[in-house]
Amino acid sequence: MIKKKYNTINDFLEDASFKNWVQQSNGTDINFWEFWIANNPDKQELVNKAKDLVLGISFKKNFVSEEKVAFEWKKLETKIQSRKAVPKRKLRFLKPMGIAASILLLVSVGFYFINQNTKITHKTNYGEILNLKLQDGSDVTLNSNSSLSYYKNESRKVWLSGEAFFQVDKKKTTNAKFWVITEDLSVEVFGTSFNVNTKKKKTAVFLEEGSIWLALKNGENKKMIPGNYISYSAKKNKILEDINLINPTIKTSWKDGSLLFDNLSLEKAMEKIEESYGYSIIFKDEESKNTLITGAVPITNIDICIKAIEKSVDVTIIKEDNSLVISKK
């Protein structure tokens, strides 16, 4: 601020310390500018002009409320999402050759009857989240690098590898159950919402709402109540964790597109990043591993994710091929 030259009005207007002097808000700046003006009488006119502009006119800012903004955003979000549901590509596809289309329809109807028992599989890549609606109306959010399969005539029985969040519709009339089957256990459901994660060679189930039964591979059954978080490994033949979560969002925030870290070490946080994006993690120093991080990062955009982490803890993250290299700033 001392060596800088002030020749035009812009130089004053863009200068934070000048503004501080005008608003008399910072002692050092006030002293500096009183001194500067006394020593630069030829700039007096320019100073006055700039001062006028900074002072300007004060308005009472009467912006719309946060609630209003949130309401308008919901409105817009709904419009965007309803647009996504009807992709334009389909229309283009339908235009040419109606005959071909009807033949195709006939063939596929035939296939439908023959292939009632087709296995359907949904797979996600790293950095991808998929929202599915099953035939019975249940909603499934499939996390990155995961797969979910079921037979067409039996969509209330699904096989999961990876992680998914389920919101199962209760079938009041038939009381039909919903099953999630993993390598370690089966989850028996009536109507409820819960999270199942088979990453890290175990199956972890978190129950958000309702009630479910776990049928473990070793024949044991276990009832879960809301808030329960249970993980089990068939290989080790034992329950690894059985706890009540105080911060359940940490386990399920991924389905809304973000990972939440609540005072987590950077090392642990980066493990989650590794799971979501598939990058391997390399720490250049030990100190960075133990830095604590709190906040949220996106699950589907690695660049924003990196930036967010770099901004909140003092590290530099460099993306190299398939790895993230972390070093102290």
Added chain:
Amino acid sequence: MIGYFLLFLENISPLKFYMEKLTDKFIWKSLKEGDLKAFSVLFESYYPQLHDYGLKISKNEALTEDTLQDFFLYIYDHRENLSDLETIAPYLFTSYKRFLLKVMKKNAKLKHTDFSDEVLIDLKFTPEELLTNQETESFKNKNLANLLNKLPKRQKEAVYLKYYSGLKAKEISEVMGINYQSVVNTLHKAINSLKEEISIIKLFKL
């Protein structure tokens, strides 16, 4: 459980986190890649300012809100064609102004009225909007509002963008399509004529 879930989200609020941590450039880049979260950050940060700006121009709340919905939807739909930006504010103010004026012109044509952009952008200030200094009573505020309203239209717009929307002179120059020096001159002219008027009023009061 769900209630608790929402409550918790509000506390850490990923959005707030983004807002504080990310620069315009990154928000813009992620929007172009279709990141809905980045878009919601953009929406939340600029909706209030654009809402007031639109209301000042159109003087019609329903029209302002409808056009804002359409405008943001337009941006999202055309995100892939947007050019790279370092600062978002001037772009949003300029495009929204253009968007709103187009709709207003169309509405005007239906009513067989004819006017140009210059006629359309005629901001009006009310005494309630002005912040009272310690020594000025509401009478003086009323006077200041009157004086402001008497300024040429361009000066009023520059004053509004600078002191209400909080844009920088450089950003105003982009929104109004004039160079930096003209913005500074326009603003200064506005402030000066206000000052002169005020001192004349003071003289008469004495």
